[in-house]
Amino acid sequence: MSDSARAAAAGAEGTGREGSRPARGGKQEERRGLFARIALFFRQVVAELKKVVRPTRAELLRYTAVVLVFVAVVMAFVTLVDLGVGSLVGWVFGG
Numbered sequence: 001m002s003d004s005a006r007a008a009a010a011g012a013e014g015t016g017r018e019g020s021r022p023a024r025g026g027k028q029e030e031r032r033g034l035f036a037r038i039a040l041f042f043r044q045v046v047a048e049l050k051k052v053v054r055p056t057r058a059e060l061l062r063y064t065a066v067v068l069v070f071v072a073v074v075m076a077f078v079t080l081v082d083l084g085v086g087s088l089v090g091w092v093f094g095g
C-alpha cells in the first residue's frame with residue numbers, strides 16, 4: 001500500500017462519531033430555555049426573510065406569462081393524449 005493510500009485510510013478512520021460534532025472546548029454549554037429557543041428561531045426567520053429579493057413588476061409579469069404558457073402547453077398535450085387513447089380504446093373494443 002502506498003503512503004498516500006495509508007494517509008487517506010487513516011483520515012477516513014477518523015471520520016467516526018468524534019468528527020461529527022464540533023469540540024466544545026471542555027466546558028459545558030448551558031442549554032437555552034424554551035422561550036429563548038423560540039425567540040432565536042423567529043430572529044433567524046426574520047434574518048432569512050430580509051435576504052429575499054422581490055421581483056420587479058416586469059419580471060413578475062414575465063414569470064406569470066411563462067407559467068401560463070407552460071400550463072396551456074401541458075393541457076394541450078394531455079388533451080391530445082386523452083383523445084388518442086380514447087379513440088384507440090374505442091377502436092379496439094368496438095365502441
